Amino acid sequence: LPAPESPAAAGGRAPRTARERALCEVFAQTLGVPEVGVTDDFFALGGHSLLAVTLARRIGERCGVRPSLRALFATPTVEGVDRLLGRAPGEEEREEAAAPDFAAEVRLAPDITGARRDRRPARPSARPLLTGASGFLGAFLLRDLIEATDGPVDCLVRAASPDSAAQRLRANLEHYGLWQSRYADLIHPVPGDLAAPGLGLTPDERTALARRLGPVLHNGARVNFAAPYGDLRAPNVAGTEELLRLLADSGSPGLHYISTTGVYAPSRGTDPAPLTESSPTGPADGLPDGYAQSKWVAEQLVGLARERGLPVTVHRPGRISGDTATGACQDRDLLWQLIKGCLQAGAVPDLAHGTTDWVPVDYVSAAVTALSTSERPGTRAYHYTNPDAPGLDRVFEAAARLGYALRPVTPEEWRACVSEHPDNAAQLFLGDDGRSGHDETDHRRFDSGRTARAAAEAGVRQQPLTDEVLTRYLTYFQVTGFLPAPGTPPGA
Structure with missing residues (x-):
């Protein structure tokens, strides 16, 4: 999230409790401004996603509970964070925002x-x-x-x-x-x-x-x-x-x-x-x-x-990966942020990694273009998924072949490695109860056979994500500077 060109001036309600005062100080320190009101919006005052990582870490240090980035984006005020942390003794219960009426x-x-x-x-x-x-x-x-x-x-x-x-x-x-x-x-x-x-x-x-x-x-x-x-x-x-x-x-x-x-x-x-x-x-x-x-x-x-x-x-x-021919990828994808964080820390959590669910961008684009310019009457929807998407373990194996040192550690050790370095990309996944933001309980399966057949009739077929393609992705990110070079010390 880019910083606004002209950040707003602070002017929200003054703090009334000790925790509100502490949070106002943390907000102001992170933003580099003299003061912040309880109802002032962090992002309107010049905050952005990288500063939000710092804000979450400092809240955890000051209040004992670290909010997730998702929570900070949803409630980017001292008032909202105070509500997330729970009621202070003697404080009246406040009404929660109503869920949308879909x-x-x-x-x-x-x-x-x-x-x-x-x-x-x-x-x-x-x-x-x-x-x-x-x-x-x-x-x-x-x-x-x-x-x-x-x-x-x-x-x-x-x-x-x-x-x-x-x-x-x-x-x-x-x-x-x-x-x-x-x-x-x-x-x-x-x-x-x-x-x-x-x-x-x-x-x-x-x-x-x-x-x-x-x-x-x-x-x-x-x-x-x-x-x-x-x-x-x-x-x-x-x-x-x-x-x-x-x-x-x-x-x-x-x-x-x-x-x-x-x-x-x-x-x-x-x-x-x-x-x-x-x-x-x-x-x-x-x-x-x-x-x-x-x-x-x-x-x-x-x-x-x-x-x-x-x-x-x-x-x-589904989750779109890079170009199979050139390796060009987008670096704003959350899974790539997790991969980057592991390479920065030189460690991966000793967990079942699961699938990447990656489907190549060149296939998605070519199929959408072909099917939209030669539309079949009555077709309502198409799915673009990959039944043979590689597991995250294969990505780390490809990284190891490029010279990255990755040691398996316990989830607790991994969180400590990431927390130790504020610039680690996987800081995005820390917060609340300390778990990573990756949901291991989602068991959705997709059958996109009808779309694959229609795309094939239009001359478009999905290329497999081989180890060579995975290496191409990692090399592309090395060249662009998104990923650290192999051998870079953690936190450098």
Whole structure:
């Protein structure tokens, strides 16, 4: 989470109890400001995710209980942290925030319907619209859309001007090794904002976009696994509704919503039935975080749009890994943060590591592009998972072959190794009762056979994640500086 350009000034309520005073001091010390009020927002005052790690550690040292990063993102105030730590003796019990009413959230505006759609054949000038092109999967989707259509692609990008949007898109493609000079004339940036009314477009801009609208690949979202649903609703839910309204006002052949397999609640059974493309999602109140809940609600809006005659399809990728050809990966993935933390500490917890659940980004992007440009009538959803995903142990074995020294230690020793060095990436997983943030009790299984067959018919097949590919991933992160070089002392 980047720091705001102009942090707000502190001005919240003064502390009333000894613990509130202690927490205010910890907040102020971490932020480097003179004082912090009980109701001041840590992130509004200039905090960011790395500072939040420091804040969590200092709270643990001062109060005896370390909150998780998820908890800090959900309640980033002294008041909220005080509530997390429990009532102090003699303090009156305070009312907890109400959980979202998801049934009430699943409502699609009545004007979004297929009744008034432009039924004429697509104009020769029609071109795809892609959201989320400035992200990891978005970069590959943009590359593959250009290559598949050999024509311009509209990209809705949060930016102040078309020039700054174009620069942002080019930098993203260059970062993952995808840029080609000819793309400069084929990428048409559309400055806008998924979280803003009307996508942040003027009426004339929206009308022009609707007139030339080809297939819509809605990949954009705010991704934050610690933020509550309310913080993600505007970009992830309202933004989807605005795109469905744009679809209803156009002659587009259809909207393809990029969701996630995270819309299925974790399974606690020992041998659950596999989840197929037609399995019911949710339930919403069983989903583990606000991000998954926001994607679930958005999917429900897409389903309502389908019932009203709009051509829509859902695509659900699992945990996306890097490019099998180049090794290009995203470093903001939580599993890679855990891997990095282990390499930094030179130790791995002596536990059953489980599967990575990785599905290569080049497969997901190529399959989504192929299936969205040669859509099969009546198809409602596709799944992108990997039945042969490597275990985390194979990743550590590949790292050992590259020269990383990794000793197995008890979970308690591992937590101590990570806690000892504040810059260790696995600090993200510490907090609350001291357990790591990796959930070992989720036994979901996915059967994506129908999608794999459809993709194969379109000429796309998933490449296996061999040891060579895993080595390619690790080497890519070495070159970018995300991973320490082999032999780097812990904490260096």
